[in-house]
Amino acid sequence: MAHLTQPNPNFGLNFQTFFSGWLSCxxxxxxxxxxxxxxxxxxxxxxxxxxxDQVLSHYQQYYEEKSLAAREDVFLFISPPWFSSYEITFLWxxxxxxxxxxxxxxxxxxxxTEEQEHEMEQLKGETRREERELSETMxxxxxxxxxxxxxxxxxNFVYLVDGEVSDADAALRELxxxxxxxxxxxxxxxxxxxxxxxxxLSPIQRVKLLTAxxxxxxxxxxxxxxxxxxxxx
Numbered sequence: 001m002a003h004l005t006q007p008n009p010n011f012g013l014n015f016q017t018f019f020s021g022w023l024s025c026x027x028x029x030x031x032x033x034x035x036x037x038x039x040x041x042x043x044x045x046x047x048x049x050x051x052x053d054q055v056l057s058h059y060q061q062y063y064e065e066k067s068l069a070a071r072e073d074v075f076l077f078i079s080p081p082w083f084s085s086y087e088i089t090f091l092w093x094x095x096x097x098x099x100x101x102x103x104x105x106x107x108x109x110x111x112x113t114e115e116q117e118h119e120m121e122q123l124k125g126e127t128r129r130e131e132r133e134l135s136e137t138m139x140x141x142x143x144x145x146x147x148x149x150x151x152x153x154x155x156n157f158v159y160l161v162d163g164e165v166s167d168a169d170a171a172l173r174e175l176x177x178x179x180x181x182x183x184x185x186x187x188x189x190x191x192x193x194x195x196x197x198x199x200x201l202s203p204i205q206r207v208k209l210l211t212a213x214x215x216x217x218x219x220x221x222x223x224x225x226x227x228x229x230x231x232x233x
Contacts, residue, residue: 015065015082022058022061022062022065023221026058026214026217029054029058030218032051033055033214034211036048036207037204037211043204045203048204051207052203055210063191066094070094075179077183078183083224084225084227084228085224085227085231086223087221093183094186094187097131098189098192098193099128101197101209102124102127104216105209108208108212109205119200120200123197127193137182138179138182141179
């Protein structure tokens with residue numbers, strides 16, 4: 001008797017639908033962020049803080065939905081099929097590298113104090129060390145579990161004859177569990193880096209950073225979609 005193992009595609013489709021709506025809201029927030037840093041609004045700290053809270057809540061919603069979906073099929077988030085080929089080039093363990101935030105900070109916030117610059121340099125060093133540790137953990141996981149063959153098993157249904165199913169399923173479960181832990185740790189590092197950076201910024205500096213991060217994200221996605229469409233044509 002043969003056993004059929006097949007991932008449920010609905011989780012990916014459901015998340016893709018959520019992500020599309022989330023991006024539409026993201027564009028609206030970016031428009032508000034740009035307005036907030038206009039000269040006539042630049043000193044309205046209360047308005048800035050309310051907007052910052054809304055934007056951060058929007059990101060929190062994304063990571064909560066992502067976490068739920070990844071528990072059903074973690075492999076989808078290692079190389080998301082709803083990302084363009086250009087977006088994939090920026091992908092690190094299911095998302096952007098946390099250290100990218102420091103590049104965006106340097107390009108968008110030009111009035112950091114000497115103390116702020118010192119704090120950011122320390123935080124950048126800590127973040128990069130943790131990135132390396134997570135990358136090494138993922139590499140060890142892939143080597144130990146023989147990832148290529150099991151990754152194909154997870155993404156495409158296969159028939160397994162009796163005697164094979166036990167070893168294959170056990171190895172696949174181990175791979176899934178390990179990759180989920182790494183993915184959640186990477187998302188945790190992304191959130192931690194952002195929170196620590198924000199703690200050292202003034203409200204208007206936070207708005208500038210969030211604006212730069214949001215614009216970068218949508219610009220990469222727009223260019224990626226355009227390039228893929230040109231390739232198809």
